[in-house]
Amino acid sequence: MLVHPSRVRSLSPNAPGQGPVVYWMRRDQRAADNWALLHAAELARRAGAPLLVLFALDPTAPGASARQIDFLLRGLAETEMDLRDHNIPLILALGDPAAVVPPFLRQVGAGTCVVDFDPQHVALRAAAAVAAAFAGALVEVDAHNVVPCFFASPRREYTAATFRPKIHKLLAEFLEPFPDLPAFSAANLDGFAPVAFPAAAAVNTETLGWPVADVLPGATAATRTLAAFVGERLNAYAEHRNDPNAGAVSTLSPYFHGGQLAPQRAALAALAAKSHAPAGADAFLEELIVRRELCDNYCYYTPDYDQFSALPDWAKKTLAAHADDTRPYCYAPADFEAAATHSALWNAAQRQLVRTGRLHGYMRMYWAKKILEWSASPQAAIAIGLEQNDRYALDGNDPNGVVGVLWSVGGLHDRPWANRAIFGQVRYMNERGCRRKFDVDAYIARYR
Ligand SMILES: Cc1cc2nc3c(=O)[nH]c(=O)nc-3n(C[C@H](O)[C@H](O)[C@H](O)COP(=O)(O)OP(=O)(O)OC[C@H]3O[C@@H](n4cnc5c(N)ncnc54)[C@H](O)[C@@H]3O)c2cc1C
The missing domain is CATH 1.10.579.10 (DNA Cyclobutane Dipyrimidine Photolyase, subunit A, domain 3)
Structure with missing residues (x-):
């Protein structure tokens, strides 16, 4: 098994059907270092079936501001190119995922749909709607957390102090290197033209917040930002991270949020640099893994999490x-x-x-x-x-x-x-x- 079995769980009782495997990409919008995509690729390879990636963008979703949609669309354009390099098509559907994903799965005759884990209300509702409407198997993979959220703890944790030992105990098992995404045959692209990405302004007419020009989106910019942080600032992170003038923090959060960089990739990079920056690496790993994953734990186990x-x-x-x-x-x-x-x-x-x-x-x-x-x-x-x-x-x-x-x-x-x-x-x-x-x-x- 390529992907740790505890990262994966079924969201529907249905058995896989014949037909393509669809990875319904949501929170982890990257081609590399993506356990959900790797799992979908493995299922497709084993079944001898095509692999398609679907992204459903709902411009009317709560909080869909123009600057976030702009960042997302420009990052997704790079992800599409990375996927096409592996002969995997990305399809962009505009609309509420609960409404547009089931018809897409029917239209392509999908036998299995793999979705990445997201504990937020909108995402949970959409996954439940797709599970109810799809006749094939719906499988969820946690590609966002180093230790899968639903495996790390069965309950809402009281504080970081109660969560930390659980995470630390499981790190050796889950903080593993990523395999490469396999390439598919060119026929896997048949019938799927490259996406004509719309401009954010065309998608979000309410223009809630204008685009931000000076933060480059995408996996390449994320990887460069990570390399600069680990190479130049990890040492300073332990001592100066609370000084907003010091420029000591990683500035990686937009890339993690948009799934353009795997937190696990950043964790591996910090671990590799631990010998030259031990205190910085430890402080960064605490924020990146324990504190960040505690937030998913809280939302996942707390129905009224924003109240x-x-x-x-x-x-x-x-x-x-x-x-x-x-x-x-x-x-x-x-x-x-x-x-x-x-x-x-x-x-x-x-x-x-x-x-x-x-x-x-x-x-x-x-x-x-x-x-x-x-x-x-x-x-x-x-x-x-x-x-x-x-x-x-x-x-x-x-x-x-x-x-x-x-x-x-x-x-x-x-x-x-x-x-x-x-x-x-x-x-x-x-x-x-x-x-x-x-x-x-x-x-x-x-x-x-
Ligand atoms: C009022 C408030 C609002 C916040 N809103 C957001 C938000 O919308 N999105 C967001 O990603 N973070 C949010 N944070 C958490 C934290 O402030 C940011 O993650 C961090 O400032 C991002 O900058 P960085 O990537 O340079 O962080 P770094 O200090 O370099 O940390 C590396 C990574 O660790 C994680 N991290 C760091 N601090 C925290 C924390 N306190 N809690 C959870 N994870 C953390 C983030 O993923 C971050 O990118 C908020 C915190 C507060 C107090």
Whole structure:
């Protein structure tokens, strides 16, 4: 077996039928280092069947902003070329996957459909709809996590401390090198012309956030970014990753979010560099594997994952006890969006997010905690934080964003701290703390 059997599970009781194997690509939009594609290729090879890759893009899906669709489409164009090099066609279908995938599978007479794992609401609903409508076998492969989410733990983990030992125990088994994607015969492309990729503006007419020009999408740009990080900055990561002016972080999250780079590839690269940057490699692997995969664990096991109701009991209680505390400042969503608060530091963070499609990880925490402090309620703060993050961040609409906002606003995966106004026992951050960590004025000057 090419792919570890614990990465793979059936989503329908149906046996595989005759006919092509279709890989329904969703979250892992790359040709290389993709366990779902490798599994589909293996099934096709064993059955002597064609292999097709389908991508269904729903421009009306919640959070489908123009800048994210632009990044996705340009990355997918490169993926299509990589697939064609292996004589594997990519088909682009526009529309709600629940509506467009089943007719496609019927039209090509597919016997098996392989889909990559995604724990978010829209993806879970779409997979359930396809499972109900498709007569062949629907098989899911976790190609996004180093340790498959549904295998790593059978329950929602309380904190990173409870999740870490489970992951570390399984790393030797799952952090393995990737095999190459096999090439198919040229006949596998028959009847499938190259995709005429539409421009993002033609797909998303609501133009929620304009495209970001200075972050190159695609697998090649992702691989270069990884090589530069591991070669030049991994050493600095351990000490300087919380300084937004230091340029010490990897900046890889848009590529992981868009599936243009496998986190497992980045983990292998960091491990290989461990001898020259031991502390940096360890710190990076903790964020990349334990912290990132904890976010998938949370969303997968928490049906109301983006709501106040999903917070730990201690946090709900303490925030409720402080619901009527006087807010020294209380802003409407439009004030936050326009970076029109009284705080030059907060406004600079919002401008970084809106202008560049990125926000440094340390500033993200400060940014979201101040939204809690300056909003009418924690429920409103969660909604505003998620809406702004998902609209403007290139890596938005991701389990990491859900957890980041709920960690900041509602103590998710955290512990109670000293009691104070508005926050109750949720961990507090302020500008004075930022000034102790980095040159706040230099940061403000960059995003004036
Ligand atoms: C309010 C808030 C919102 C966030 N929204 C998002 C989001 O929409 N998408 C997103 O990918 N991340 C989000 N994060 C998590 C984290 O801030 C980003 O992953 C990180 O800043 C991305 O930059 P980087 O790739 O340079 O990270 P690096 O520091 O280089 O880390 C490498 C990788 O590890 C993972 N990682 C790092 N920090 C975290 C973390 N705290 N939790 C989970 N995984 C982590 C990411 O995949 C990241 O790309 C959010 C955090 C907060 C507090």
